[in-house]
Amino acid sequence: MKVERSHWHIFILMIGVFGILNTEMGVIGILPLIADHFQVSIAEAGMVVSLFALAVAISGPTMPLLFSRVNRKTTMLLVLGVFIACNLVSAWTTSFTILLIARVISAFFHPIYVSMAFTVAAASVGKEEAPKAVSKIFIGVSAGMVLGVPVTSVIAASTSLEIAMLFFAAVNAVVFIATMLFIPSMPVRETLSYRAQISILKKSMIWLSIAAVIFMNGAVFGVYSYLAEYLETITKMSWNTISLMLLIYGAANMIGNVAAGKLLTQHAYRTVAAFPLALGAVFIILFFVGPFAVPMGLIVLLWGILAGIGANINQYWITSAAPEAPEFANGIFLTSANLGTTVGATVCGLLISSIGLQYVVLGGIVFLICSTVSIFLRSSMHKSTEQPL
Structure with a gap:
């Protein structure tokens, strides 16, 4: 029963990582629509990708460290909540500057969830099976990078830019609900000081x-x-x-x-x-x-x-x-x-x-x-x- 639970938890984490990476990479398929909607050049529209990646690189070592002693379920819900809010703002704003700010804010929280997903997946199984558990999280990473672009592009082409942006929020919302209902509280029992x-x-x-x-x-x-x-x-x-x-x-x-x-x-x-x-x-x-x-x-x-x-x-x-x-x-x-x-x-x-x-x-x-x-x-x-x- 414990093994089945761990597989279910890893699946939720995998979908969660897909949602995070989909938010990051999915906009590549709709850059021309973003440029047209906000009346900016395609090079300026590309900032929604480049600034997001820069924020991830900057926050990679620091944000997971700051949250490493906080209950992991609480942290997951916080990050997913931030992504939902920022994606809703991105979908409804008429200001390109606000769009960039919303993207950068969510990007700073990106490494917290992804690094925690790897850690929780590895900890949910024995040490020998940890690489297999982590590889399942990477399926979510690959799916977010690969499927996010064409799926978002199809949604935008058949509906609108706003609906495509709301798709990001919807995926994060589904994972938020699943995490709240099915992931148990995960306090960090063996805490290391930040210095350590x-x-x-x-x-x-x-x-x-x-x-x-x-x-x-x-x-x-x-x-x-x-x-x-x-x-x-x-x-x-x-x-x-x-x-x-x-x-x-x-x-x-x-x-x-x-x-x-x-x-x-x-x-x-x-x-x-x-x-x-x-x-x-x-x-x-x-x-x-x-x-x-x-x-x-x-x-x-x-x-x-x-x-x-x-x-x-x-x-x-x-x-x-x-x-x-x-x-x-x-x-x-x-x-x-x-x-x-x-x-x-x-x-x-x-x-x-x-x-x-x-x-x-x-x-x-x-x-x-x-x-x-x-x-x-x-x-x-x-x-x-x-x-x-």
Whole structure:
């Protein structure tokens, strides 16, 4: 009975994370409508995405830390309530400035719920099964990033921008009610002082883990950020086909999430060490088969699976370096992942400007080499100190 309850709680958390990520990423599909509705340029409309991501990166280590000693159910309800309120304001406001403020406010609370979802999922099962539980939360992350864009776009096209915004609030409201009714009170019984949690930053292992995550995420998203342009320019695909490719990539992400849970449970270090090599091989093949549609379709599928596995690896690699402070570690993971995405997209963008779009994979390969060095150094430290990987 306890196992069934934990599965039910993880499912609610998974939908909750979907709602949070859907709020963050879903607006990408309606940026032209936002620009038209608020009479701003498309570049200005893009601020609803960029400022949200910046706020998440800033609040990643701090907000989960501040709420780490508060009852987890209370914290979840607070965050969901903030998201509901901010989404309602976003749907009904006529001021673009107020829209941005509402988005930024909700973004600051984003890391609290997501980091707590990872922590609660891992704590609800035995230590050996924790990676599998966390992988289910990542399904919600992937679904929010992948399904949020097309679903919101369809809703907006068939109804209105306001209804699309209200969809975000509706998902959060459903999770709020489910949390209130079915999630028990979860007081934090083993509390660590803020100083004790922050002290994990004194560990060399945590900084090597942060570096590895920045490089791994930089490799994945540095190249992925330009995938649509690559498929259009190099592979000569139509926009309908490109949309299908992006959907395949996203669905493959969810397959990777499921696979990662099993791999990290059974062969954690081997999985982490093999990831840069596997993704590097994909990038090398991509470079040579770029102009050919069918091989590119297969590469996108494999790349998507590896990216889903990589997301789980990133979270595992940081939290396993600081198991004594899970919420703070998960917050650090969120910030590291966002920094990796930003740095990767920037570096690969500069590479494209310098030597051409087809060479974007070189940026990803360089990041993967750096991640391999970081992983090796942490492994060497583990062998000398006998700390857990």
